[in-house]
Amino acid sequence: MKKITKLWIKKIIFAVIILLSLETIYILGYWSGHSGNPSLLIPSEIIKLEANKPSGVNFTTFWEAWNKLKEKSVQEVDNKKMEEGAISGMLVSTGDPYTVYFTKEENDRFRQDIGGEFSGIGIEIVEKNGLPTVVAPLPDTPAEKAGFKPNDIILEVDGAKTSDIGFDETINRIRGVEGSKVTIKIQREGVADPLNIDVVRAVITVKSVEWSVKESGGKKIEYIKIRQFGDDTDSLFDSAASDVIKNNPDGVILDLRNDPGGYLETAVNLASYFIKDGVILTEKGRDNNAKEYRSTGKGTLKNYKVAVLVNTGSASASEILTGALKDRLGSEIIGEKTFGKGSVQELIDLSDGSAVKITVAKWFTPSGKQINGEGLTPDISVAADENTQADEQLDRTLQYFVNGK
Secondary structure: OOOOOHHHHHHHHHHHHHHHOHHHHHHHHHHHHOOOOOOOOOHHHHHHHHOOOOOOOOHHHHHHHHHHHHHHOOOOOOHHHHHHHHHHHHHHOOOOOOOEEEOHHHHHHHHHHHHOEEEEOOEEEEEEOOEEEEEEEOOOOHHHHHOOOOOOEEEEEOOEEHHHHHHHHHHHHHOOOOOOEEEEEEEOOOOOOOEEEEEEOEEEEOOOEEEEEEEEOOEEEEEEEEOOEOOOHHHHHHHHHHHHHHHOOOEEEEEOOOOOOEOHHHHHHHHHOOOOOOEEEEEEEOOOOEEEEEOOOOOOOOOOOEEEEEOOOOOOHHHHHHHHHHHHHOOEEEEOOOOOOOEEEEEEEOOOOOEEEEEEEEEEOOOOOEOOOOOOOOOEEOOOOOOOOOOHHHHHHHHHHHHOO
16 A cells, blocks of 8 residues: 555545544544654554444445546646535435535635525525525525526536536536626526526625514515525514514514525524524424424514515525414415425534534424425415516415505
8 A cells, every 4th residue: 555644544534434423533633642643554554444344334345446546647637626526425415405515715605604694696496306596586686686597407506517617616607706797507497598697796785674664555564585594584584573563563574585595593583583482393303303483482472463475596594484383373384395305414514624414304394295296385476577566475364464464
């Protein structure tokens, strides 16, 4: 076996340990701190590590492939990229588009996104059927103004095929310097030919909750727009709730259109403003044991009539809130069928600053309805008309409060 420097020993062992089990990460720290100055990774050390592997896993083949790639590839290979690729492939093998690996840079970017500020075009995408697919453009961002729609499939970014560059690189290429232009080719359902959309990048600052009072037919309605369930959502929604109490409106509209979701706990907290006690959602993990998330007991808005406005871009935490209000209060759902992301992800930081985001459970509404892959069907279906400047869905929601139907 060829000599390998101490740095690469650590990197290789790190990759092996990740592949063995996430819980064994701590072994690396202990081993590297007590290993002296080895210059050769001998087979006996691999054997010791393999003694802890899951049954039925043959890492001999893994190392065979690793060494053959290093030895034979005409392309320059990078050990760190190989390590990251191995971890990423392991997670992709689950077949779950929401179980993914984040490099340190991607992890930092994800946390910036959920924090409400980032540079790019303002779009939420997931990998679906092997291709990057739009969940929703964020409101008042270059992506929304350029005309992106939920379920658009991104085929190319500046001429590079996404099927060639992969999901992570697609995101990297969409991001860029403020003021620069990116050309994105999409395939849209119902449109025969792909569309090219030019977008100018900007610094995206997203205030997750905004509110105002709307008047219609002699009724006063509090309108609360929730863009995502992020770091600032709890505090902003508390201010919105105070505004509701001050104005004492005839009803409340929760607009969750194009809200891709966020923190599960935030969805529970927001539902608790309307639901004084009881179940908000039920979660089932790999052991299929049910865990109930119950109201945190606020109930400050429990006496107000609520309508929830949704569309195909309403996903995850948006669907949790919608499902809870529907099942527990009978709140009217208005708009279009929701996205159908009824699973819970846990973001786990790894020792080098990277992270794994793993689907750990599926959730169900209080009545037991599964959302994953199905979505929520509105009580009053209203499609948005792209040929008008009017907001038909919001207008219909206001009409519901005026006419009671």
